[in-house]
Amino acid sequence: MEQKLLIVDDEAHIRMLIGQTLEELEDEGVDFFTAENGEQALEIIQAEKPQLVFLDVMMPKMNGMEVCRRVKKELGLNDVFIVLLTAKGQELDRQKGQEVGADVYMTKPFDPEKILEKAREVLHLQN
Amino acid sequence: MLKLSLKTILSKKNDTASIIASLSQSLNANIWIEDHSGNILLGNRSESYKVEKIIKVDDEVVGVVKGDETANIVAAILNQSIQKEAEKKKLGSEVLNLYQEINLIYNFSERLAQTIEAPTISAITLEEAGRVIKANGGVVLLWDEVTQRLKILASSGELFFVEEKLYSEIRLLSKILLNGQSEIITDVSPLLDAGILLPDVRSVIYSSLKVNKRTMGAIILSSNEFVQYTAADLKLLTTLALQSSAAIESALLYEKNLREAKEREEAMRLVYEATGKFVPYEFIGSLGHNVITDVRLGDQVEKIVTVLFSDIRDYTSLSERMSPEENFKFVCSFNERMGPAIRRHRGFINQYLGDAIMAIFPHNAEDALLAAIEMQKEVQDLNKIRISNDQIPIQMGVGMHTGPLIMGITGDENRMDATTISDTVNIASRLESLTKHYSVNIILSDSSLKQIEQKEGFHLRSLGLVQLKGKREAVEIHECFDSNTLPDMEKKLSTLAAFNEGVSFFLNKSFHEANLAFKRVVDTDPSDHTAKFFYRNSRKIIDEGVFENGAGIVAMHEK
Numbered sequence: 001m002e003q004k005l006l007i008v009d010d011e012a013h014i015r016m017l018i019g020q021t022l023e024e025l026e027d028e029g030v031d032f033f034t035a036e037n038g039e040q041a042l043e044i045i046q047a048e049k050p051q052l053v054f055l056d057v058m059m060p061k062m063n064g065m066e067v068c069r070r071v072k073k074e075l076g077l078n079d080v081f082i083v084l085l086t087a088k089g090q091e092l093d094r095q096k097g098q099e100v101g102a103d104v105y106m107t108k109p110f111d112p113e114k115i116l117e118k119a120r121e122v123l124h125l126q127n
Numbered sequence: 128m129l130k131l132s133l134k135t136i137l138s139k140k141n142d143t144a145s146i147i148a149s150l151s152q153s154l155n156a157n158i159w160i161e162d163h164s165g166n167i168l169l170g171n172r173s174e175s176y177k178v179e180k181i182i183k184v185d186d187e188v189v190g191v192v193k194g195d196e197t198a199n200i201v202a203a204i205l206n207q208s209i210q211k212e213a214e215k216k217k218l219g220s221e222v223l224n225l226y227q228e229i230n231l232i233y234n235f236s237e238r239l240a241q242t243i244e245a246p247t248i249s250a251i252t253l254e255e256a257g258r259v260i261k262a263n264g265g266v267v268l269l270w271d272e273v274t275q276r277l278k279i280l281a282s283s284g285e286l287f288f289v290e291e292k293l294y295s296e297i298r299l300l301s302k303i304l305l306n307g308q309s310e311i312i313t314d315v316s317p318l319l320d321a322g323i324l325l326p327d328v329r330s331v332i333y334s335s336l337k338v339n340k341r342t343m344g345a346i347i348l349s350s351n352e353f354v355q356y357t358a359a360d361l362k363l364l365t366t367l368a369l370q371s372s373a374a375i376e377s378a379l380l381y382e383k384n385l386r387e388a389k390e391r392e393e394a395m396r397l398v399y400e401a402t403g404k405f406v407p408y409e410f411i412g413s414l415g416h417n418v419i420t421d422v423r424l425g426d427q428v429e430k431i432v433t434v435l436f437s438d439i440r441d442y443t444s445l446s447e448r449m450s451p452e453e454n455f456k457f458v459c460s461f462n463e464r465m466g467p468a469i470r471r472h473r474g475f476i477n478q479y480l481g482d483a484i485m486a487i488f489p490h491n492a493e494d495a496l497l498a499a500i501e502m503q504k505e506v507q508d509l510n511k512i513r514i515s516n517d518q519i520p521i522q523m524g525v526g527m528h529t530g531p532l533i534m535g536i537t538g539d540e541n542r543m544d545a546t547t548i549s550d551t552v553n554i555a556s557r558l559e560s561l562t563k564h565y566s567v568n569i570i571l572s573d574s575s576l577k578q579i580e581q582k583e584g585f586h587l588r589s590l591g592l593v594q595l596k597g598k599r600e601a602v603e604i605h606e607c608f609d610s611n612t613l614p615d616m617e618k619k620l621s622t623l624a625a626f627n628e629g630v631s632f633f634l635n636k637s638f639h640e641a642n643l644a645f646k647r648v649v650d651t652d653p654s655d656h657t658a659k660f661f662y663r664n665s666r667k668i669i670d671e672g673v674f675e676n677g678a679g680i681v682a683m684h685e686k
Contacts, residue, residue, distance in 0.1 A: 013222065016222065017222060020220060020222065021223060109233055111230055112227055112230070
């Protein structure tokens with residue numbers, strides 16, 4: 001099956017950074033999608049059913065928590081692995097993240113190595 | 128080198144493929160695109176072609192466009208497109224590198240914030256540096272201003288230097304590694320020649336630890352291979368060094384403050400200890416204070432206490448035979464024995480008055496009596512030594528009285544003194560001076576005796592009433608002979624009944640009967656000078672008819 005991953009962040013440089021970090025996966029055949037707000041993210045998730053989503057929490061229109069809640073609780077897309085990204089110092093969101101069904105929670109600034117490691121693990125790709 | 132393939136450029140997410148497709152279609156062109164391995168990426172291969180255009184990125188061939196003239200245009204578009212993509216990637220990669228640096232520094236700061244110890248800070252710095260910069264070993268050196276020596280704060284990985292040389296080769300080190308710079312050392316031979324580095328070392332990179340332009344040390348990384356350290360490596364190491372030097376400086380200041388605070392505390396403790404020897408803490412404690420600095424002029428407290436006075440009998444004539452120095456030594460050795468005996472029984476010395484001691488027992492008169500007995504035994508021990516040294520044995524009298532006492536601080540703001548103001552003190556002092564007249568070791572007033580619950584634990588006999596000079600009321604006094612020699616005690620016990628009878632007659636003004644009773648005592652024990660004293664006194668009253676106050680009271684006018 002074709003591997004897909006989605007990067008959701010309202011900040012272009014963060015999308016670029018995550019994309020750049022995971023670049024080698026693209027060469028290994030993983031399809032990359034990006035979205036810059038919650039609504040757009042929800043559309044892509046429904047249409048493409050990516051295996052992995054890096055989802056920023058603080059976004060206009062629809063925030064990451066809400067996107068996550070809809071995907072997991074309303075649409076029941078439990079095969080979509082969601083990594084929530086939040087700025088450091090807002091760790092209180094962790095519990096909320098678990099409540100809306102997020103699989104993993106990471107803080108920004110993120111450690112690029114850890115992002116790549118997580119992506120490989122979820123997509124079952126050997127290094 | 129950035130990997131960039133034609134395939135990516137022609138992937139469906141990119142517009143390039145669709146532009147080329149519609150272009151070829153509208154021009155009715157016959158072209159195809161191959162990657163560098165000859166795989167067809169777009170179009171169909173034909174046997175013959177007029178044009179062959181190579182696609183390059185940064186002088187590297189990534190593919191070829193073949194076919195009719197349209198291939199020229201397609202190749203131009205592809206070249207343009209792939210060049211843009213390459214630039215984007217390069218930029219992205221640079222941003223990622225910067226981001227990784229930020230992440231590193233962020234984590235580093237976070238870890239530094241969790242420690243306040245210079246060696247830990249140094250170890251963290253080495254760990255973080257080792258994560259991003261290739262090295263076999265690392266060390267953080269600190270110049271200790273106090274000892275004027277280098278100090279190893281932390282080291283990591285393999286040992287790459289000779290420790291002793293760090294201490295001996297300061298001159299060279301101050302030129303190379305501790306010069307306040309940050310450098311990549313490509314030629315390590317001077318350090319190898321001096322024996323500072325181990326022979327295997329090939330490359331060294333270091334950064335100074337500086338605070339306010341003052342070089343306080345360096346962080347040094349070494350490799351056993353020829354490593355081409357880059358400017359980026361040096362920049363990272365410098366950044367780490369900058370952060371850690373500020374943290375190390377804070378840690379050292381903190382340590383210094385802590386050390387100084389401890390020293391001050393110790394100094395204060397010594398002061399307290401010293402002042403405590405001049406002014407007893409029990410005294411300050413009685414005033415409701417914990418420390419001497421809390422004591423204020425006019426502080427006072429009134430308490431019922433037992434005051435004990437001791438004095439060496441005929442000390443004046445004794446001291447006349449000694450030089451001032453001998454005198455002083457004697458008093459010191461004497462007081463050294465008395466102080467502990469008093470403290471062992473919860474008493475404290477209020478004052479040393481040459482050979483005399485005034486002590487206060489705040490709890491119970493029994494404490495004072497036990498102390499008095501022990502003090503007398505100490506005198507006996509001292510006398511054994513004196514006799515063996517052909518010196519005259521000394522005698523000491525002890526008097527005690529229980530009553531109210533005001534302890535307080537008097538004087539003026541510049542010279543304060545702990546003072547006791549009380550009649551109790553005067554009485555105790557007078558009772559002590561009576562010991563000579565009565566030829567007894569210890570005299571206690573009746574008020575002291577009343578406070579003693581276990582009276583049967585002591586050997587006591589009444590000495591009747593005494594009229595002290597300047598006092599309206601007569602005081603009943605007792606002798607305690609527990610500190611006397613065993614034969615002496617036995618004798619006194621055997622005559623105790625007769626003695627008590629004598630005192631009783633004396634008090635009842637039956638002087639004839641008293642005289643007879645005391646005669647019996649003296650006949651049995653000629654060494655009982657107390658009985659002799661009463662015998663003579665009663666005789667005198669009978670013969671001369673002298674009654675001081677018309678009562679059986681011994682009047683004391685001396686002292």
